[in-house]
Amino acid sequence: MRYSAFSLLAQAFRGHKGWTPAWRDPEPKAEYDVIIIGGGGHGLATAHYLASRHDITNVAVLEKGYLGSGNVGRNTTIIRSNYLLPGNTPFYELSMKLWEGLEQDLNYNAMVSQRGVINLYHSDAQRDAFARRGNAMRLAGVDSELLGQEQVRAMLPYLDYDNARFPVQGGLLQRRGGSARHDAVAWGYARAADSRGVDMLQNCEVTGITMVGGRAVGVETSRGPIRAKKIAMAVAGNSGRVAAMAGLRLPIETHVLQAFVSEGLKPLIDTVVTFGAGHFYISQSDKGGLVFGGDIDGYNSYAQRGNLPVIEDVMESAMALWPGLGRVRMLRHWGGVMDMSMDGSPIIDTTPVDGLYLNSGWCYGGFKATPASGFCFAHLIATGEPHPVAAAYRLDRFATGRLIDEKGAGAQPNLH
Numbered sequence: 554m555r556y557s558a559f560s561l562l563a564q565a566f567r568g569h570k571g572w573t574p575a576w577r578d579p580e581p582k583a584e585y586d587v588i589i590i591g592g593g594g595h596g597l598a599t600a601h602y603l604a605s606r607h608d609i610t611n612v613a614v615l616e617k618g619y620l621g622s623g624n625v626g627r628n629t630t631i632i633r634s635n636y637l638l639p640g641n642t643p644f645y646e647l648s649m650k651l652w653e654g655l656e657q658d659l660n661y662n663a664m665v666s667q668r669g670v671i672n673l674y675h676s677d678a679q680r681d682a683f684a685r686r687g688n689a690m691r692l693a694g695v696d697s698e699l700l701g702q703e704q705v706r707a708m709l710p711y712l713d714y715d716n717a718r719f720p721v722q723g724g725l726l727q728r729r730g731g732s733a734r735h736d737a738v739a740w741g742y743a744r745a746a747d748s749r750g751v752d753m754l755q756n757c758e759v760t761g762i763t764m765v766g767g768r769a770v771g772v773e774t775s776r777g778p779i780r781a782k783k784i785a786m787a788v789a790g791n792s793g794r795v796a797a798m799a800g801l802r803l804p805i806e807t808h809v810l811q812a813f814v815s816e817g818l819k820p821l822i823d824t825v826v827t828f829g830a831g832h833f834y835i836s837q838s839d840k841g842g843l844v845f846g847g848d849i850d851g852y853n854s855y856a857q858r859g860n861l862p863v864i865e866d867v868m869e870s871a872m873a874l875w876p877g878l879g880r881v882r883m884l885r886h887w888g889g890v891m892d893m894s895m896d897g898s899p900i901i902d903t904t905p906v907d908g909l910y911l912n913s914g915w916c917y918g919g920f921k922a923t924p925a926s927g928f929c930f931a932h933l934i935a936t937g938e939p940h941p942v943a944a945a946y947r948l949d950r951f952a953t954g955r956l957i958d959e960k961g962a963g964a965q966p967n968l969h
């Protein structure tokens with residue numbers, strides 16, 4: 554069923570009784586060409602690009618819960634391509650370009666909103682570092698603008714510019730950055746892949762990987778065994794657990810990240826802002842809630858909920874940047890499990906196990922990467938070769954030393 558203004562009008566005249574489900578609910582087949590483990594953004598995007606760009610449609614996405622129940626439905630929806638390092642910039646810019654055409658590609662309203670992302674700076678040294686990043690972006694063909702204090706003040710008049718500890722001196726702006734409706738992204742990819750014949754198998758937890766002669770040939774699931782020629786892992790915070798089923802130990806730690814939403818307010822902030830003197834970022838959803846977040850909780854956990862110290866830390870940063878927020882009531886908060894890699898950058902690669910492919914290490918920045926991640930992972934699975942913009946995201950870089958440490962934090966996943 555194709556969505557359009559005309560179909561909306563036609564359904565309105567029929568009392569909206571003719572809408573069909575966005576995807577089928579099939580029984581698992583005995584065998585597929587490709588099995589994708591994980592019905593999050595990356596798994597679903599991979600399925601869509603395998604079907605639409607490589608004509609590989611005998612594919613199943615296996616999701617242990619419901620589609621979008623993981624981080625893709627829990628994140629704070631920020632999309633941007635303001636990266637410094639050559640391994641990252643072209644990849645995230647491809648993602649931004651795919652975001653820009655996503656709704657037409659999927660025939661689905663993912664509410665992509667290029668409202669801009671401003672990273673604030675609070676010292677001369679930080680300004681210089683941001684100028685360097687902005688210049689690197691422009692050299693790579695990515696838009697960036699270095700703003701002074703007055704330009705930022707004109708856009709965000711309510712921030713505390715003269716805070717004695719963290720005066721706001723200016724910001725690095727990427728106007729093409731912004732946000733997208735997170736679960737609509739999952740639903741849009743699922744619907745588009747389903748329409749080309751991909752099976753969405755929900756409530757289908759992978760409990761084992763079947764190996765024959767060192768090759769992965771199938772999976773054990775809560776809905777029975779399924780054979781496959783190729784098996785692709787896209788399970789984000791569960792990467793370590795699923796890889797262990799094939800005897801692999803990954804350079805990944807799982808940490809909790811929390812997000813927060815305030816009560817609904819009239820339009821206050823029409824861009825995304827990140828505080829440069831602490832880990833805090835904020836934007837406003839279309840429903841009016843202020844959406845914000847900060848650091849990971851800092852301990853290893855698979856629990857999709859966080860703890861109080863980070864809540865206090867995030868609120869302190871909020872108050873330092875925007876004291877007026879003290880009058881706002883927080884409505885709800887939640888957590889997701891993040892696949893933190895040792896250098897803060899992702900992995901899209903084959904593994905030492907034949908037939909097993911890995912997509913992981915997204916830390917807390919994987920939502921913006923969803924389109925390019927699926928695009929490049931599908932390319933790898935279909936052709937056996939890494940896509941040129943994802944060529945640096947190799948699993949063996951942790952052994953060879955070719956790290957992509959965007960933050961310069963070292964092998965400390967809790968700091969990335």
Ligand SMILES: Cc1cc2nc3c(=O)[nH]c(=O)nc-3n(C[C@H](O)[C@H](O)[C@H](O)COP(=O)(O)OP(=O)(O)OC[C@H]3O[C@@H](n4cnc5c(N)ncnc54)[C@H](O)[C@@H]3O)c2cc1C
Binds near residue numbers: 615
């Ligand atoms: C609070 C929070 C805020 C964030 N904010 C941002 C942001 O603003 N911008 C940004 O770019 N990124 C952000 N992120 C990060 C981003 O959400 C993730 O990096 C990205 O969603 C991970 O990829 P995914 O969508 O495929 O993961 P997921 O949606 O987690 O998908 C993985 C799926 O695998 C399934 N699974 C796991 N194990 C199995 C199994 N054994 N069998 C079958 N299925 C299994 C899970 O149920 C899950 O649905 C945020 C994350 C959180 C938690």
